[in-house]
Each structure stands twice: as C-alpha cells, then as structure tokens.
Amino acid sequence: MRVWIPRDIEPRLQRSVRTRPVVVLTGARQTGKTSTLLRLFPKYGFVSLDLPTEAEQAEKEPQNFLGRHPPPVIIDEVQYAPRLFRHLKVVVDASRARNGQFLLTGSQKFTLMKSVSESLAGRADITELETLSFAEIHSARPATTVETTIVRGGFPELHANPDIDQVAFYNSYLAAYLERDVRSLANVGNLRDFERFLRACALRSANLLNKADLARDIGIAPSTANHWLSTLEASGQVVLLEPWFSNPTKSIVKSPKLYLADTGLLCALLNIRTEDALHQSPAAGAIWETFVFAQLRSRERRAGRVGSLFFWRDRTREVDFVVDIGGRLDLFEAKWTELPGEGDTVNLNFARTVVGKSRVTGGAVISRTPNSFPLSSGFRALPVSELR
DSSP states (O other), X not given: OOOOOOOTTHHHHHHHHHHOSEEEXXXXXXXXXXXXXXXXXXXSEEEETTSHHHXXXXXXXXXXXXXXXXXXEEEESGGGOTTHHHHHHHHHHHTXXXXXXXXXXXXXXXXXXXXXXXXXXXXXXXXXXXXXOHHHHHHHOTTOOHHHHHHHOSOHHHHHSTTSOHHHHHHHHHHHIIIIIIHHHXXXXXXXXXXXXHHHHHHTTTEEOOHHHHXXXXXXXXXXXXXXXXXXXXXXXXXXXXXXXXXXXXXXXXSOEEEESOHHHHHHHTTOOSHHHHHHOTTHHHHHHHHHHHXXXXXXXXXXXXXXXXXXXXXXXXXXXXXXXXXXXXXXXXXXXXXXXXXXXXXXXHHHHHHOGGGEEEEEEEESOSSOXXXXXXXXXXXXXXXX
C-alpha cells in the first residue's frame, strides 16, 4: 500500500511561505520536492518546466508565462528558464509585503543558486531537500531495518510503495539523470565516460578526494574531472565534507572527503542489491560511513545548523565526523559492527587530546548496535536511531 511519508522539513517550509515572498527548494531528482510542496500548499497553481513548451515560454516570453501562471504558484524545475528570474523580481517587488508568492523547485543547485543570488537576493528563502533519513523512514515504516534502508536508499518513492523494484528504479534513475541533468549542466559529449566517472566516485565514497587519481582512472583531463565533480555536486549526487582545523598547520590534512549523497544509489553503482551482498561486501565499512554522514546531515538540518559538519585528520589518525557548535565539538566515529569495543574509541581519544579536552563536549561510536551503552573515556556506543 502506498503511503505518504512526512518530511522533517515541512514545518520550516510552512514558516518560510508565511514570512518570505519566494521560497526555493533544491535537491536531487526524485527527492520529493514537488510532492512535498503540492501536499503542503494544495491551493497553489502548478507548472513544471520539465515540459519543453512551458520552459521555452518561461525563457523567451516570461511576462506571458507569468500572466498564465500568476502567484501564488509552484514552478517546478525552474533552472530551465534562467531569464525568468528577473521578471519574478519585478512581480515580487510590486507586492513586496505579500509572502508566499512563488515556490520554486530545482534539481540543479549551482545553476539555480546563481540565478537566485543575481535576481532574488533578499527576497528568497533557500532550503535543500535530500532523500529520506532513517528517522523519517522508520516513523512511517517501523519494520524497516537499517540494512534495508542502506541498500534500498532514501528516495521517497521506494518507501511510499515497497513493491517497486529497486534495481529497475535505479537503472531508470541513472538513465534520466545522465540524459537530463548531465547533458544540460555539463554539456558532456560522452555520457558513458561520465557514468564511469560516477562509478569511480562511488568506489571512493568515504575517502579523501583525489581528483588526479579520478582523472587518471577514467582517462580524462584533471580540469574535466574538476568540472564533472562540480556537476555531481550541483545535481545533489555527491557531497564533499571539509576538514576541521583551528589553525592552518601543516600537520592537518586539508583535502575534503568525498561521499555519495544516498546509499541506495551508492549500492546500485557498486552492484550491491541485497542485505546479504552488503554484509559480504568489502565496501561495507565505507557504505556505513556514507550512511551515517547522511543521517548526521539530516540531524544538523533539523536543528537549523549550516556548516557545522566536518571531519578531523592529521597525518596518522582520523575521526570520521566533527560537529562544531559555536566552537564546542562533538566527535563521532562510524563503525560497521554490532558491538563496538574500547579499540574503536582510540582515535576519538587522540583527537580530543589534540584539540583540547575542554572543547569536546561528547563523542560516540555510531554502529549497528541496537542500544546505546558506555565505552571507555566517557564515549558511548550509539545506534543510528538515536541520532535525533
């Protein structure tokens, strides 16, 4: 049976519509942007620029387009008509005190943000919607296990309707992504090379980013690798995690870490289709770390925090995740185990000593343990379900 899965972001969207004339909702394809807005604001008009005729009029005849679709209106995939934004500004400024006039969605973040910053600065509230978190899935489908969530991923359609075949879903998703987003964003001539590049990124999820290695493995120029990586970021398929450091010393690694945004797509790219295959995969640890990162991003967004997530690494040791809240740090390690032990806290303890014990408010090993329990040196073993 198909069900609607409520999103944690809904209260924020409702508040934004009450207080800002324009609300922009970004995120990868099929993360539920359009469905969420239509459900929350059923009285709004709706038009999708995925339709070429609508996109063409919005781009070439924006005044006529807005005459046909007056506010309040939801405009879907608005990045396909960049010239529309200047005309949106005119309409908004004519009734500046009227909030919730335009709700815009887009699956190409950088293109969209450029247009917003140029034409709608100070008028728009911008929010990103990623795939479902484990907490969102579990609240609607309590029987769903962590392992099922990892392999199936967080795309809402896969959990709203559990009968959908996930292999067919991801095959279709990749084809649509390459044909629509990649062609328009990156002007890529050889989509096969770009798909190989995406798969190479999947193999490196939860590892330090090395663009030279990526370029060499695919047989492309480093400048091309840089451009393609930006394309994956812009379309919400990968996320880069920056290192935390208080002083720019030589002993601290400054390269970011690379992660696939969703573990379902990651598993599909690695040909992991079942929970058994996940358990047997040598990549299980990296997949688990990718999953934990997604849950931490969700937690930070719920708390209204931006730019608070990092990792810590020197030349010999690493702590997977650092949450910096006003200079006070929480440290987290991600371990693919059901029973973490004292040895799993070694890097946490080391990093706490290096950065200063007074700055560290807590730390945990996030694992597949069903219940939390204390570890040595004041750290805890923590299940993903308690990351709230």
